[in-house]
Amino acid sequence: MSRLQVSQRVLDLPPYIFAKLEQMKSDYIMSHSDLIDLGVGDPDFQTQENIVRMMKEQLDNPDNHRYPSFKGEKELREAISRWYKTNYEVELDPETEILVLIGSKEGLAHLPMAILNEGDYALVPDPAYPAYLSSIILAGGIPYFMPLTRGEKYFPIMEDIPQGIASKAKLMFLNYPNNPTSVMADEASYAKAIRFAEKNGTVIAQDFAYSELAFDGLKPLSFLSVKGAKNVGVEFHSFSKTFAMTGWRLGFVVGNSEVLAALAKVKSCMDSGVFKAVQYAGIEGLTGPADALEAMKKEYSVRRDLLAKGLNRLGWDFDNPGATFYFWVKVPEKYNMDSIRFAEYLLEKKGIMVTPGIGFGSMGEGYIRIAINLPSHQIEEVLKRLETL
Ligand SMILES: Cc1ncc(COP(=O)(O)O)c(C=O)c1O
Structure with a gap:
């Protein structure tokens, strides 16, 4: 057995839920081609x-x-x-x-x-x-x-x-x-x-x-x-x-x-x-000119309105975001699942990746975070899939 030991500080770090999500995602991609990833906090726009x-x-x-x-x-x-x-x-x-x-x-x-x-x-x-x-x-x-x-x-x-x-x-x-x-x-x-x-x-x-x-x-x-x-x-x-x-x-x-x-x-x-x-x-x-930022904001608000409308139609509970590109959404009660299980369920059943709220702390339990870093047609596809969840 190795005698190497890492520091107590590293051992004290909370488990990295995002690593588990990465694993879930790569396992899914191995056998499917229809993943829609609403987990990422990374803009899909190009640098201006x-x-x-x-x-x-x-x-x-x-x-x-x-x-x-x-x-x-x-x-x-x-x-x-x-x-x-x-x-x-x-x-x-x-x-x-x-x-x-x-x-x-x-x-x-x-x-x-x-x-x-x-x-x-x-x-x-x-x-x-x-x-x-x-x-x-x-x-x-x-x-x-x-x-x-x-x-x-x-x-x-x-x-x-x-x-x-x-x-x-x-x-x-x-x-x-x-x-x-x-x-x-x-x-x-x-x-x-x-x-x-x-x-x-x-x-x-x-x-x-x-x-x-x-x-x-x-x-x-x-x-x-x-x-x-x-x-x-x-x-x-x-x-x-x-x-x-x-x-x-x-x-x-x-x-x-x-x-x-x-x-x-x-x-x-x-x-x-x-x-x-x-x-x-x-x-x-x-x-430099601010038009790229303005265009990006406009596009985010179009996506936001689209997703908000669709989630409202489904009866999901959330507050309409006034800023950022995130939706903080309650796990619908009818599924009776914690946030990790619900994220897994969305992936397994519908190929949709979201971030379980528990990844942000214990108060995040019961929520998922949905990021709108995808073009509108993919958000429409997400809503279509959710209708038959
Ligand atoms: C709240 C918050 N702060 C900071 C960062 C890190 O940003 P940066 O790319 O500047 O390191 C992020 C990235 O997602 C974030 O969500």
Whole structure:
């Protein structure tokens, strides 16, 4: 027998349900050709042409082949600062309040290491994007789950966090517009979280990965635009969803300079920044024409309306998403199944892949997440199949 042993931290990580889903999917594909995958959180749009063109140009510049600046290229940080001011009326100092990331996940995952001491509490929403929980565990922190409920519009109730935990909570993750529930947060909710953070010395990390994907003329609120936010927190952004650039690995975090300095220090031990050509392509995304984003949003809202209409016809229970490309749908009672079993059932019976809610935490049990990263004709096909489920 091997004497190799992996770390306790790795053993403590929750089972990766998404690996099981991958397996289910590949088993299905082995014997079927009709899979429709509504599980993926990856836009099916191409990165817009001007961004790709800029990347090609930048590839030819030998200066870009060298190590980048570890904070991110100055030009990109300046472009982010202007973009934030225009979009959210928030002032950011490009030198101390902006840090470029290798995709937002990288920064989110390194943040607990910069904030938590061994045994500190970190507050994590349930359900949530799984990277928050695993990064807390890897940093030696203790997660405390803040339940998100439909009745509270999926925002955690600060008063429900026991004082003994609150006073030791060094970090709180928030994520609006929210994956998987697709809700947005309002100013009063953020203000409550800020008061909590001020009182307890907690750093708030608000994940704004879906900042630009809102419909019906709605505009998600930047956490940093709320009074006092910059004193206690930071906001994470991603190029992945806004510009359909998931594979490029580009994101950034902005806000409290002390938090960013600590995160930059952690990062300086781990990575050497983002390929400069990718950063210049990112500037093109932020400063170039917005028509591709507008077209993408329009297409998402067409798909959303189509799926919403169909699911309503079937009598399935969900709130119409105002943002993100996710539907958070209750497992219909008549099937009497938990979320994993229902996802398996949908795959076995109808070749439809969805994400079981339990993959986002125990409060996700009883739900499935449906992503609309497929063209309308495939969504129509899904609805046709569901009619005979
Ligand atoms: C809520 C949320 N945050 C962050 C990310 C990671 O995005 P990135 O590609 O910038 O690492 C995702 C990806 O699905 C997400 O859903």
